[in-house]
Amino acid sequence: MIYNIEYETMPREALESIQLKRLQATLSRVYATVPFYRKQFTSAGILPGDISKLNDMQSLPFTTKKDLRDNYPFGMFAVPMDNVVRIHASSGTTGQPTVVGYTARDINTWSELMARALVAGGATRGDIIHNAYGYGLFTGGLGVHYGAEKLGASVIPVSGGNTKRQVIIMKDFKPTILTATPSYSLHLAEAAEEMGFSFADFHFRYGIFGAEPWSEDMRQEIERKLNLTAIDIYGLSEVIGPGVSIECHEAKQGLHIFEDHFIPEIIDPDTGKVLPYGETGELVITSITKEAFPVIRYRTRDITTLNPEPCICGRTHVRMKKVSGRSDDMLIIRGVNVFPSQIESVLMQIEGVEPHYQLIVEREDNLDVLTVMVEVSENMFSDEVKQLQQFENKISKDIKEYLGVTAKVKLVEPKSIARSEGKAARVIDKRKI
Numbered sequence: 528m529i530y531n532i533e534y535e536t537m538p539r540e541a542l543e544s545i546q547l548k549r550l551q552a553t554l555s556r557v558y559a560t561v562p563f564y565r566k567q568f569t570s571a572g573i574l575p576g577d578i579s580k581l582n583d584m585q586s587l588p589f590t591t592k593k594d595l596r597d598n599y600p601f602g603m604f605a606v607p608m609d610n611v612v613r614i615h616a617s618s619g620t621t622g623q624p625t626v627v628g629y630t631a632r633d634i635n636t637w638s639e640l641m642a643r644a645l646v647a648g649g650a651t652r653g654d655i656i657h658n659a660y661g662y663g664l665f666t667g668g669l670g671v672h673y674g675a676e677k678l679g680a681s682v683i684p685v686s687g688g689n690t691k692r693q694v695i696i697m698k699d700f701k702p703t704i705l706t707a708t709p710s711y712s713l714h715l716a717e718a719a720e721e722m723g724f725s726f727a728d729f730h731f732r733y734g735i736f737g738a739e740p741w742s743e744d745m746r747q748e749i750e751r752k753l754n755l756t757a758i759d760i761y762g763l764s765e766v767i768g769p770g771v772s773i774e775c776h777e778a779k780q781g782l783h784i785f786e787d788h789f790i791p792e793i794i795d796p797d798t799g800k801v802l803p804y805g806e807t808g809e810l811v812i813t814s815i816t817k818e819a820f821p822v823i824r825y826r827t828r829d830i831t832t833l834n835p836e837p838c839i840c841g842r843t844h845v846r847m848k849k850v851s852g853r854s855d856d857m858l859i860i861r862g863v864n865v866f867p868s869q870i871e872s873v874l875m876q877i878e879g880v881e882p883h884y885q886l887i888v889e890r891e892d893n894l895d896v897l898t899v900m901v902e903v904s905e906n907m908f909s910d911e912v913k914q915l916q917q918f919e920n921k922i923s924k925d926i927k928e929y930l931g932v933t934a935k936v937k938l939v940e941p942k943s944i945a946r947s948e949g950k951a952a953r954v955i956d957k958r959k960i
């Protein structure tokens with residue numbers, strides 16, 4: 528099923544003509560109302576009226592997270608506070624949070640996009656959605672909530688945390704869709720098992736997971752452990768929250784970006800050059816319908832690839848590949864570039880390894896040392912020390928073979944790595960402290 532047939536299956540030409548109109552209107556508005564954008568355009572020698580075709584936008588300057596921080600808290604808002612009905616913020620790991628605002632119309636737009644997303648991910652009006660994304664300043668909880676209500680599904684606003692109570696709710700209310708971060712979904716599965724339940728006894732059809740990178744191998748692990756079909760949803764607070772893009776359950780091959788609201792580009796993160804479809808680089812997004820907090824050519828830092836091929840689901844919107852990581856999450860270990868998700872992929876292919884791991888990076892004698900802490904299954908951990916050492920060596924060898932990076936592997940007791948109720952902290956980079 529498709530929630531908004533007209534827009535989601537619009538032929539390319541019509542879609543691009545809408546994009547151009549909306550882009551032009553957004554540019555004129557931000558130029559008139561946001562001093563930051565007026566300054567940016569002026570220093571690039573561009574007036575909003577100069578943009579007469581979509582490609583012209585490539586001459587507009589990028590907007591970065593630093594720009595948002597410099598204008599903390601409300602400096603990037605394009606409407607007076609009177610018109611702002613909601614504020615969210617992303618905590619970020621360093622420095623000031625990023626603050627975003629929504630008008631009543633923005634909330635409507637977001638709800639529609641989330642309703643579309645839920646339907647693409649397999650939901651219908653008849654579903655009961657167990658929404659374990661955090662409610663609060665984080666956009667996940669309320670984003671899914673409004674979309675679910677717009678669709679007419681039943682939403683359980685359980686939020687993150689109180690994990691045991693969540694298991695009881697799953698058993699008693701019989702929800703059919705789970706929405707959570709992938710890492711929290713595994714925590715829920717583990718808690719259910721500890722309480723003597725299994726997801727096989729629950730009623731989930733689909734899980735709609737996002738807010739953090741998770742590899743294809745992690746998807747398989749989740750589908751196996753939770754007995755559901757796992758769908759990837761992507762978004763970021765700066766652009767709207769969840770609902771920028773989602774996989775369709777029909778293909779599960781790339782995430783459709785709602786292009787009637789967002790214009791995506793892929794750039795080379797080092798040079799800023801726009802790359803053609805099919806090439807991998809940093810995703811840049813321009814929002815073309817937002818009122819309170821529009822962003823122009825926002826550098827997401829997320830690494831992906833765009834695919835314009837038609838999709839079996841009938842949607843015409845371009846698909847982005849599963850995000851492999853953020854350019855600022857990329858680890859450089861003695862000169863070798865590696866994303867945490869690549870290590871995750873290697874780990875998930877090894878039998879006896881649990882989907883809980885942490886990467887610790889340190890510097891010893893001026894050399895980078897990567898330690899991979901990984902949990903193993905109960906029965907494996909009770910094995911002899913010698914066997915564990917052999918297993919550590921095998922994992923280390925696999926990582927070296929697949930990724931070319933040298934890592935120390937440390938097997939740790941089951942359940943000893945901290946569980947998250949939201950986004951998992953996969954990397955501790957002591958070089959940065």
Ligand code: DLL
Pocket residue numbers: 617618660665666667736737738739740741759760761762763764765768769770827829849850852853
């Ligand atoms: O994480 C919004 C969201 C909520 C998306 C619920 C999906 C589901 P922020 O807290 O601002 O917003 O974090 C945004 O999280 O730039 C990516 O680096 C990462 N991210 C989000 N979704 C995915 C995903 C929400 N599906 C940042 N795969 C983004 C990989 C993701 N990374």
